Amino acid sequence: MITRILTFCSYCIQTSAVSRLISRVFYYIYLKELQKHARAKIIVCERSSSNNVFIPNAFARGYLTLHEKRLLNSWYGLLVTSFIVKVTPDHYIYLRTSPEICISRLTAWNRVQEKHVGLDYLLSLHHRHESCQASEQNVITIQTEFTSTVTHNDCISSLDAILQSEL
Numbered sequence: 001m002i003t004r005i006l007t008f009c010s011y012c013i014q015t016s017a018v019s020r021l022i023s024r025v026f027y028y029i030y031l032k033e034l035q036k037h038a039r040a041k042i043i044v045c046e047r048s049s050s051n052n053v054f055i056p057n058a059f060a061r062g063y064l065t066l067h068e069k070r071l072l073n074s075w076y077g078l079l080v081t082s083f084i085v086k087v088t089p090d091h092y093i094y095l096r097t098s099p100e101i102c103i104s105r106l107t108a109w110n111r112v113q114e115k116h117v118g119l120d121y122l123l124s125l126h127h128r129h130e131s132c133q134a135s136e137q138n139v140i141t142i143q144t145e146f147t148s149t150v151t152h153n154d155c156i157s158s159l160d161a162i163l164q165s166e167l
Helices: 002-038 050-060 066-081 099-109 119-135 152-165
Strands: 092-096 139-143
Touching (some): 050 066, 050 119, 092 119, 092 152
Parallel strands (some): 092 139
């Protein structure tokens, strides 16, 4: 079921991600200009990059055609190279959680749209995220697997400390 849905919808989903990214880039450029005049620290956050994780994963699993993959990647290339203001992250914050914990959370949340997401799909995304983070500089990793010793509040405190000091 999930394979049929993703095969049908992957291009639309990634196109939507590209359009969101474009709007975020314009917002980022606006904030950078504002920051020059306000002398304030501005933080912009976004989910993981589609062109490094989700597009290659969808293509590898047969959810995107080669033409769709090339088109989406060309949009990202155009986006990165066509602005006067350099649009690259200063830092990456990687919230690391194992696929097994993710699948247990999906099961507990019991959302209809996530009902057919399998562990194999989450494993493939996890491996792509891990390899992307290994190849990037300025990555700050926070473990988000809550246990009896690591709680949700610990993760929030870690993120807050990072935002206050390093960024």
